[in-house]
Amino acid sequence: MTRERARTERRDLDKERGEPLAGGAGRGGSPRSLRAHARPLGEWSSRPRILVTNDDGVESRGLLALKQALDPMGDVTVVAPDTNQSAVGHQKTLMRPLRVRERTLGDGSLAYSVDGSPTDAVSLAFLGYFGYGFDLVAAGINYGANLGDDITYSGTVSAAMEAVINDCPAFAISQEYYEHPDFALAARAATTVARNILEHGLSPGELINVNVPAVPLEEFDGVEITRLGKRVYQDELVQRVDPRGIPYFWIGGPPPSGLAVEGTDFHAVINRRIAVTPIHLDLTGRRLLKRLRTWDWTLPEAEPEGR
Numbered sequence: 001m002t003r004e005r006a007r008t009e010r011r012d013l014d015k016e017r018g019e020p021l022a023g024g025a026g027r028g029g030s031p032r033s034l035r036a037h038a039r040p041l042g043e044w045s046s047r048p049r050i051l052v053t054n055d056d057g058v059e060s061r062g063l064l065a066l067k068q069a070l071d072p073m074g075d076v077t078v079v080a081p082d083t084n085q086s087a088v089g090h091q092k093t094l095m096r097p098l099r100v101r102e103r104t105l106g107d108g109s110l111a112y113s114v115d116g117s118p119t120d121a122v123s124l125a126f127l128g129y130f131g132y133g134f135d136l137v138a139a140g141i142n143y144g145a146n147l148g149d150d151i152t153y154s155g156t157v158s159a160a161m162e163a164v165i166n167d168c169p170a171f172a173i174s175q176e177y178y179e180h181p182d183f184a185l186a187a188r189a190a191t192t193v194a195r196n197i198l199e200h201g202l203s204p205g206e207l208i209n210v211n212v213p214a215v216p217l218e219e220f221d222g223v224e225i226t227r228l229g230k231r232v233y234q235d236e237l238v239q240r241v242d243p244r245g246i247p248y249f250w251i252g253g254p255p256p257s258g259l260a261v262e263g264t265d266f267h268a269v270i271n272r273r274i275a276v277t278p279i280h281l282d283l284t285g286r287r288l289l290k291r292l293r294t295w296d297w298t299l300p301e302a303e304p305e306g307r
Contacts, residue, residue, distance in 0.1 A: 038198065038199060038200055038201030039199060040199050041073065041195065041198060041199060044198075047073075047074045047075050048073065048074035048075070048135040048136060048198055049074060049075050049077070049132065049133065049134045049135050049136075050070050050073065050074040050075065050076045050077070050134065050135065050136045050137075050138060050194070051076075051077050051078075051079065051122070051125050051134040051136070051137045051138070051163070051168075052066055052067045052070065052076055052077070052078045052079075052080075052137075052138050052139075053078070053079055053080045053118055053121045053122055053137065053138075053139050053159045054066070054080050054081075054118065054139055054140055054141070054142065054155075054156060054159070055081065055084070055085045055086050055087075055088065055117075055118040055139075055142065055154070055155025055156045055158075055159065056084055056085075056086060056142060056143050056156075057080060057081050057082065057083050057084045057085070057113075058078070058080040058081065058082055058103050058105075058111055058112075058113040060080075060143070061106075061181075061183065062140060062141035062142060062143055062175070062181070062183055062186070063078065063080055063105075063140075063141070064105050064106050064107065065141055065183035065186065065187045066138055066140050066141045066173065066183075066186075066187065066190055067105065067107075067109070067111075068107065068187070069187035069188070069190045069191050070138060070190065070191065070194055073191065073194055073195065073198075074135070074136070074198075077112075077125070077130060077134070078105065078109070078110075078111035078112065079100075079111065079112040079113070079114060079121045079122075079124065079125055079129075080111065080112075080113060080114070080118070080121055081113065081114055081115075081116060081117060081118060081120075081121060081155075082101065082103075082113035082114060082115050083115075085116075085117050085118055085155045086142075086143075086144075086154075086155060087153045087154070087155065088117050088118070088155045088158075089152065089153055089154070089155065089158055090119055090158035090161060090162070091117040091119060091120075091155075091158075092117065092119045092120060092123065093116040093117060093120050098114055098115060098116045098120055098124065099114070099115045100112055100113070100114055100124065100129065101113050117155060117158075118139065118155040118156065118158055118159035118162075119155075119158050119159060119161075119162045121159065122137060122159050122162040122163055122166070123162060123166075126162075126163070126166040126168070133168070134163075134168055135168070135169070135198065136168070136169055136170065136171075136194060136197060136198060137159070137160060137163035137168055137169070137170035137171075138170070138171055138173065138190060138194060139156045139157070139159040139160045139163075139170065139171070139172040139173070140156055140172055140173035140174055140175075140186070140190070140210075141173050141174065141175055141183050141186045141187070141190065141212075142154070142156040142172070142173070142174035142175065143174075143175070143177045143181065144174060144175070144176065144177035145174050145175065145176050145177070145211045145269060146172065146174040146209065146211060147211055147228075147229055147231060147258060147265045147266045147269065147275070148228050148229040148230050148231040148258060148264070148265060148266055149228075149230065149231040149233075150231055150256070151209060151228070151279065154172070154174075156172045156173075156174060157172045157207075157209055157279075159172065160172040160207045160209075161207060161281060163207070164204075164205060164206065164207050164281055165281070167204070169197050169198075169201065169202040169206075169207070170207045170208075171190075171193050171194070171197060171207060171208040171209070171210060172207070172208075172209050172210065173186060173189065173190050173193065173210040173211075173212065174209075174210070174211050174212070175211070175212040175213075175214055176211075176212070176213055176214035176269065177214070178214050181214060182214075182216070184216075184217055185212055185213075185215065185216070185217050185220055185274075186212040188217070189210055189212050189223075189274050190210070192223075193208060193210055193276065205280050205281040205282055206278060206279070206280055206281075207278075207279050207281075208276060208277070208278060208279070209265070209276075209277045209278075209279050210274065210275065210276055210277070211265055211268075211269050211274070211275040211277070212269075212274050213269050213270075213272045213273065213274070215272050219272060220272050220273065220274065221271060221272040221273045222273050222274070223273065223274045223276060224268040224273045224274070224275055224276070225276050225277075225278075226263060226264055226265040226267075226268050226275045226276065226277050227263055227264055227265070227277065228264065228265060228277055228279075229258055229259060229261060229264030229265050229266035229267065230258060230259040230261070230264070230266070231256045231257075231258050231266070232256060232257045232258055232259065233253075233256045234253045234254045234255075234256060234257070235251055235252070235253045236251075236252050236253035237249055237250075237251060237252075238250040238251070238252040258270075265277045
C-alpha cells in the first residue's frame with residue numbers, strides 16, 4: 001500500500017469514527033465513568049477503585065504514603081515506574097516493549113513496576129492490564145513541588161493527565177522537598193482531595209494539581225484554591241570530561257524559585273498553605289485564536305516546475 005493511500009484511508013476512517021470514545025472504551029478493562037457515580041462515599045454501592053502511581057519510582061516513600069492514605073477509602077492498585085522518572089513529562093514508550101514486575105511495598109502489600117514512564121504505567125492500567133477499570137487516579141506524593149511551569153515537565157502531573165485522557169478523574173500531589181520529608185500533611189491532603197473528587201466529580205478534561213508545603217501539621221496555614229504561578233528557573237549547563245577525554249554535560253543549578261504573586265500556587269506554598277490548582281487539558285490560546293482569524297492565511301502560488 002502506498003503511503004498516500006494509507007494516509008487517505010486513515011483519514012476516511014477518522015471521519016467514519018466521528019468522535020471516538022477515549023482510552024479503553026469498548027474493552028473489558030475500560031474505566032467506570034465517575035461522573036455517573038459521584039456522590040457521598042457512604043452511598044456508593046461498592047468501594048471506589050483507585051489507581052496510585054508516581055514518577056519517583058515504585059520504591060518511593062511518597063508513593064507508599066499516598067497508597068496508605070487512600071487504602072481506607074477504596075480498593076487501591078499501585079503501578080509505578082521501576083526507576084526514578086522525574087521530569088520526563090508526558091513521555092510514552094512506543095518503540096520498545098514494556099515489562100511489568102510484581103513488587104512488594106514497605107508495608108508488605110503488592111504493587112507493580114513498569115520499566116517505562118509514569119504515562120506508560122497509567123496507560124497499561126487503562127489498556128486492560130488489570131482487567132478492570134478505575135474511578136480515580138492519584139499520582140504522587142512527589143518529592144519536590146510541581147508549581148506553575150513545572151507541570152510541563154512533571155511526570156507526576158503527566159500521569160494524572162494520562163488518566164484524564166482515558167476519561168478517568170485524577171489528581172497529582174507533590175510536596176516541597178527537604179532532606180527527610182515528612183508526608184503526614186500531604187497524606188491528609190490527598191485523602192481530602194480524593195474524597196472531594198469522588199463525591200463531587202470532575203468534568204471531562206479536568207484534573208487537580210496539589211502542592212503541599214514541607215511543614216509540620218501544626219504549622220500549615222490552611223488550603224487555598226489557586227491558579228498556576230510563574231516559575232523562575234536557574235538552570236546551568238555543567239560540562240565535564242570523561243576518562244577518555246570526551247566532554248559530557250549535566251543540566252544543573254540551584255532549585256527554581258518563582259514569582260510570589262498572590263492567588264498563585266507558588267505564593268500559597270511559600271506561605272505554608274496547601275495549593276489546590278485546577279488544570280484543563282484544553283491548551284487552546286483563546287485570545288490568540290481570535291487574533292489568528294484576522295491574519296491573511298492565503299498560501300503562496302506554487303513555483304512552476306523546472307525552476
